[in-house]
Amino acid sequence: MTKCSKDALRCDNSCGGDNCVKQRTKCALLIKSAASTAGIGAVPASRTVSCWMRPEVWTGPASPPSPSSSLICRYQDPEPADLSMEEESDTRKINNSFLRDHNYATEADIISTVEFNSSGELLATGDKGGRVVVFQREQESKSQPQRRGEYNVYSTFQSHEPEFDYLKSLEIEEKINKIKWLPQQNAAYFLLSTNDKTVKLWKISERDKRPEGYNLKDEDGRIKDPSTITSLRVPVLQPMDLMVEATARRVFSNAHTYHINSISVNSDLQTFISTDDLRVNLWNLEITDRSFNIVDIKPANMEELTEVITSAEFHPQQCHTFAYSSSKGSIRLCDMRQAALCDKHCKYFEEPEDPSTRSFFSEIISSISDVKFSHNGRYLMTRDYLTVKVWDLQMENKPLETYQVHDYLRGKLCSLYENDCIFDKFECVWNGSDSVIMTGSYNNFFRMFDRNTKRDVTLEASRENSKPRAILKPRKVCVGGKRRKDEISVDSLDFSKKILHTTWHPHENIIAVAATNNLYIFQDKVN
């Protein structure tokens, strides 16, 4: 077996793909085996894992970020001596097809979802090309304490392929809309990934031994001529180089007429829901040919449609409760014990509209793009175009807290409508202790709000501003009047650089931020 010795980030698949063996920081190409239904997928060379944020101030979940928090940023690199810029040009040399210049990204490499697993050991990303790349955290080593817990590529596979619906003459995009991990129950890892129409359950497992010494087959797999066999032996498991395989264990398809926007695994670990614009379906993880429709808001006459479902999530502890958000800015909490079809909500969260801010685009900016339960199950967080809101499950008439993410865009809604940016769907995340919330914005900015101290910070995920070991400075957008030196004016914001997808480690202060085709992982400084 030939080994690809290139670094994970640099292998461009020229090693041939077959028989490629994965090592910790080496190329992650899979061996094509009969058992594996995954296709090969080189790590997109334009995807980099970089940039550690080591905020000195954040030593614990309760500590707030101070306004002048010094955040050290360091690029993750197999060879510490390499600088980020060098790596970039190296990549450019090898993979001209991926990058023409460092600002150009092939559309297939655009990251469309990021998700930590429940232990934080693994980080999955899905992209527009239908690929899933899973990163694994390094074990801490005493010899290199500074490299504690870096994330390296662990597995890459092609989750979804483009399909063609002949009946409707429609192409079904392979873009991965959401990934959700199942909590680990054995040595293998399981995740659900979905595109617009089909949900798949993937099993990611390691193999570090293989049987050798078959009687009927020789080492290359060819069947032996039985007459040449003179003795029998028992096959023995021999160690081999670690290989990570991804296999599709279940395919949940043909249940959605409209585009799937979210999936959520139930706390019972047996069921999950998939949600499209008008319906929520409940599945059992074991059964693929049947699903239960539990919410259906499709009107009898489609001409009466006024509202669609934008996201749905199970309650983190109560396996009978789930919430779904709508395009009208409302959230409904449903109890599955009440009825088979949960069209009647048991709680309805909506804040009345402020008539003084009414505009042409009021409906668009009030549409909720993401809904997330807090880890403790007491709060709900919703993201609409300009704000993030935290709701108390016990209070339905107004949110507990409202945070302005980028209110300076309110005056630009018209241009944002013209260039379609107003339809961007930003996600929001809680930290492990539910004390800080985070969401993305434009110009590769992302924002964090500390709920306790009411302080907030704007940070930027960019290569130019994040040199190795550099301190990440908080950014500020100048809304009017005199622009200070480090501030950026609203008109200079780059609306093509948007951070839609972010995720937070369940226990530690590690975040992953997707900026178009780049993944940034920031973490606390090690003391």
Next chain:
Amino acid sequence: ITTNMECAVDAQSLISISLMKIHNSRTQRGGIKLHKNLLVSYVLRNARQVYIKEKYAEIYRMQQYEEVRTVCNEIQELNPLDLDSEDADDEDQARAACCGDETSLCHRGAAQPAVHVRAPSTLLGCCPFEDSSKESEPCEYRSCCMEASPVSHFDPFSADNIRHCNKTTVLDLDTHVVTTVENGYLHQDCCCDALQGGQGAQSPAKKRKGEFGGCVSEAEDVSDFTAARKRAKREDCSYSNPDYTETSNISNLISIFGSGFSGLLSRQADLEQICSKQALAGLGAWTRAIVAF
């Protein structure tokens, strides 16, 4: 609705931008996105409400009531269908009859992308109530209307009309004409120069189903959706008007005209009024003048 702040974009260009988005979404990879198009339809509705309000305010600013009255009286005299001016019902029925077939033809014409009244000559030619002696009069009538039409203050919008209306914006991408259909009224709003030779983006639901061609053919999906978008606007437009029973919609009208003149007679009086008003509008091609009076 407060007009948008810093952008100097008026309602009319928002309407055309929105329609372009809807049109482009049909060729997007992955199929039509229901959510996005629903949001675009809200913008469309909002923009049209503002547009109509603005148009309306403009009319009132320019309008001199007496002047209008006078001209309209002149037109009344020339109205060939005004067989008996005292008998309003007959008059309405006559007009309806005249236009009934034409409009139904129009509505059911499969290949046409928009609800249009065709050449006035065809229209007048099918009128069963006219005899040959009056042949010339319709033309005169028509020309009279035509003359009147350039005067924008003949716009028939009245405050009452607006409140009880059901509005749908129709874009004919062949002629680039934007039309507002209101309670069955057909009005030519403007020509959208921004839209260039595109394919049909929006038009009454039933007609559109055959038009999707290669893009989408599933009834549940998109053809429902285009109607849905229009209806969503309609619903919200008449949201402030609790009188839903009074507001008619295009599909009802189509079925009325589809059943021919007998269909008209079998309906209730108020619906007849509404239908006949639409018929009346059809009579005058794109004139607005007559409809109000």
